[in-house]
Amino acid sequence: MTAELVRGQNHPLPQTRLEIRISAGNPIVAGATLGDERGTVHGAEWVAHPASPQLAGIEVPKQAAADHRLAVDLDAMPEHIHRVTVLLALPTGVGGPTRFGAMAAPSVAVTGLDGTEIAGYTITDLDSESAVAALELYRRQGAWKVRAIGQGYAGGLAAMLHDQGLEQGTDLAARINEAVARGVARSVAQPPPRPEGDGRVRTAAAGGGTDPAPAQPQQPQGAPQQPQTPPQQPQGTPAAGGPIDYQHPGRRTAAPPTPPPTAPPAAPGQPAQPVAGDASGWSMDERLYNQVWGMFEDLARTTAAYRSAVDFAESRMEQELDRVLSDPRTRVGPAADSARAEARAKQTDLVEQARIALDRDLAQLIAEAEVVESALPYAYARWDSPVWQAYQVPMEVPMALRLGDLHLPERADLRIPMLVRLPLERGLWIDAGRSGSFDGPADSGELRRLAADAAVAIAARMLAVYPAGEFAVRVIDPAGSAAGSFAPLVGSGVLAEPPAAGAQGVSAVLAALTQRVDLVQMAIRSGATDALPPDMDTAEQLLIVHDFPHGFDDRAVTQLRYLADEGPSVGVHLMMVADREDARAYGPVLDPLWRSLLRLTPVADDHLADPWVGHAWTYEPPTVPPGSRVLDQVVGEVGRAAQALRAARARQSYGS
Structure with a gap:
């Protein structure tokens, strides 16, 4: 049963592997400090924050967001750690509220790994504070408890760190704010809040709660703050002396957006007729x-x-x-x-x-x-x-991509498209093994084939929505065991090169992509994108890794983790097709990698949680109907467009 805490109240923790879920309505920074018996923080290495998100027993998000999940393993805490304090702060220099009193009260919930809530706390009575110590997990007589704190600091993050005994609190706060500012540039915001009276279903949340107060209508992400904004350069094209833009193209317009279509008046006592596109937006x-x-x-x-x-x-x-x-x-x-x-x-x-x-x-x-x-x-x-x-190859990148469908058991025939923003901020993990509530085929070979098919279906969709030459796919298939699944990609010519096989092929692909990430990062930091090698392909890259860890040594694993962490910010994305059990030999080395990827399954499975009430949604992958040739037709069109573009570039190069 959930305990709703008030300031100063504590509650025992029945388990040691936990998630701390934070909801604030506006982007905030989440972190944690580790303290001794007196709660003293003895150095910057005792603080988990966006610039250093992992410490023994805890992992925090890398950037500001309206909702956060912190992973906690109290059994992994060092013996000298007696307190874990969860910190919330408003990011500086990136817009938005500058004090907690100007936004809805943030809430914090401690849950089990299955999403079952253990204790919750809504932090009220905040005003001028821009940082707050939300709650703490602490040892007491060999057991762990949680206590609601709610201590705010008008002096911000630096004042809060100093209060916990950290002498270099000001310097660390500056590092955290700098890291957050870099992350905000590539963060994906949740959809804008909907005003009350929009004709939609409005219900009470689980546990008898109610919807938060309606926010005022906001401009969608990418909308201009002032009219008459000049158009943005195409994605991936370096401006003169400027950085390569791997973010989603801005949707700017010189005039206010056209109003969404409205439904015809409904008969008295009857619900309004639904209309496609009746939400807010500039397109x-x-x-x-x-x-x-x-x-x-x-x-x-x-x-x-x-x-x-x-x-x-x-x-x-x-x-x-x-x-x-x-x-x-x-x-x-x-x-x-x-x-x-x-x-x-x-x-x-x-x-x-x-x-x-x-x-x-x-x-x-x-x-x-x-x-x-x-x-x-x-x-x-x-x-x-x-x-x-x-289908025709598009001229611009869409806002999002469908990765499958979601439904709940109350009405299994009502399926909601699962849309994710582009470019991908997180890599994908297609589960080729059995875990959790998974109820797939008993034959492991069939399950692996379905996982490879699902990866190809998703990769084909990503190729289809990017303009020609702006997206490339590479494949690592060390043993060649998924040749049948990858045949449509190979035959259409959409792959940058044939699937890499063997340990040597794995090493070559990872080395090339690692070098690409390094070069682009250095070019962006130094503002010298025009100094990149002329033959470097600046298109976004998707690396599909099949049958991991076959063919991987320790160096290759390290490079893979590096690509998962640093690649998305410079247009390199990762898709793993793997069974977690096959990589148990690596132990905790790979835990950060698995946690950083969005887990999908090749068959229907209940494991995705929503950000509002934490339901376990059933995910269904975007499978191609039996006997349909639509995937072959689409990737064939993409392949022909890519070949035409390469030929045009070759003629241009020859002519020059």
Whole structure:
């Protein structure tokens, strides 16, 4: 049962492997300090922060965000560590609120690895503070507890670190703010908040909570602050003396956005008819993206409200039955039977009312899903959508990409597209093994084949949504065991080079990509992107690693971790197709790698959690319909466009 803490209250921790989930509504910095018995922090190496996110037993996010998850393993804490204090701070120099009093109260929850909440704390009564010590985990008589602190600091992060005994707090605060400023440039914001009265489902959150107060409408990410903004250069093109831009192209416009389409007036007492693209946004692409996210949020919250109502009905019935059984005068006889019947009738009535509300909301969402699905562009559409039949290589990168579908058991036929922003901020891990609630095929060979097929389907979608020459795919398949799955990519000519095989091939590809990341990082830091080698391909790169760790030595593993950490910021992305059990020999060396990747499965599995109420969503990969040739047609078109571009560049080079 969840404990809702108030300032100063503590609660025992029943387990030692935890997640700390933070929600603030606006981007904040999250970190943690490790203290001795008195809570003193003895040096910068006792602080986990965005510039140094990993310490023994704890890992924090690398950048500012509205929602955070901190991984904690108390068993891995050194013996001299007795306190772990979770810190929140507002980033400086990147816009946004400068004090916590100007935003919604942040909330912190301690959960198990399965998402079960152990304790929660909402930090209220903050005003001029720009940093706050949220809560602490502390040892007491051989066991760990959590205590709500809520101590704010108007002096910001430096004042908070000094208060914990860190003499170099000012210097460390400056390092943290610098790291956050670099990270904000490539951070992906959540969809803009929707104003109240937008015609959508609005429900109570799980546990009887309510939606946060509606925020004022905001401009979408990339929108101009002033009109008449000059157009941005194409993605990946170095400006004269400027850096290479691997971020999503800005969607700037000289005029206000056209209003979204509105539904025709509904009959009295009837819900409004759904319309595709009725969310906020500066383009139909963005409006559809925000609408899909709104459907995802609505389904999460309306389901949470239903589950909360059912739990409440069950709890009230049990309490009433306990009262009947605890009184000897009503334990038996007609009065007891009547009391039991009345308690069960109340429970049934409450559940029926909750189900009616759920069915009403689900019917509205199903109608909206049908309208939206038929209007999605191919970047957001399923493989069986007719829009793919008219596919042409695009001229610009879309806002997002569909990686599959998500649904909840209350209505399995209501599927919400899983959209992720481009370029990818996190790498992907396609699970080729059995774990968790996974209920895939028993044959491990078949499971590995499905995992490779899923990787090819996702890679093909990524190739399809980038303009010609702006995205390249490399494949490492040390034993050649996925040759059949990779055949469409190989045959179409979309691969930068044939799949690398053997230890030598693994070493060559990783060395080339590592060198590319190093060179581009140095060029950007020094502002000398024009000094990059003329033959360097500055297109974004996706590296597919199949059957890891076969063919990998310690050096190759280190390079892989480096690419996962540093690659996304300079346009190098990682997709692992692997079974975690196969790499157990590396122990904790690979834990940061696995945690940094977004885990997907080749068959339906319940493991993805939403950022609002933490439901376990069933993920389904973007599989190609049996017998369909759509993937071959799409990658064939991409391959022809790439060959034409290479030929044009060759003629230009020859002519010069």
